[in-house]
Amino acid sequence: xxxxxxxxxxxxxxxxxxxxxxxxxxxxxxxxxxxxxxxxxxxxxxxxxxxxxxxxxxxxxxxxxxxxxxxxxxxxxxxxxxxxxxxxxxxxxxxxxxxxxxxxxxxxxxxxxxxxxx
Numbered sequence: 001x002x003x004x005x006x007x008x009x010x011x012x013x014x015x016x017x018x019x020x021x022x023x024x025x026x027x028x029x030x031x032x033x034x035x036x037x038x039x040x041x042x043x044x045x046x047x048x049x050x051x052x053x054x055x056x057x058x059x060x061x062x063x064x065x066x067x068x069x070x071x072x073x074x075x076x077x078x079x080x081x082x083x084x085x086x087x088x089x090x091x092x093x094x095x096x097x098x099x100x101x102x103x104x105x106x107x108x109x110x111x112x113x114x115x116x117x118x
Contacts (some may be wrong), residue, residue: 027099027106029059039093040044040114043082050118053078055087063105065096075111087114 056076060068072091074084091112098105 010025029100030097031099034095040090055114060110062110063106065098
């Protein structure tokens with residue numbers, strides 16, 4: 001009962017047409033997700049009803065490739081609060097090879113879509 005997600009490092013940012021807002025210029029190397037299994041848990045009651053939706057998160061990834069929990073927020077809601085909450089909860093378990101600029105690890109803010117499909 002897992003949702004499906006994909007990294008959206010090339011998506012446009014909320015405030016501009018840059019994918020990485022608030023952390024400087026676009027990195028030379030985008031972050032790479034390390035998770036073999038996605039950490040998003042489909043709420044059982046919604047899965048049983050075959051409810052499907054998309055949630056887009058704004059996720060801040062630090063120089064070590066860790067998601068900064070308190071910075072994650074819903075950029076585009078599914079309009080189903082329990083799916084939005086499940087996406088935010090799962091994001092704390094995401095791990096990345098950090099983005100790099102000139103060979104140095106840099107923090108980035110990305111849009112990360114989470115697709116809940118039956």
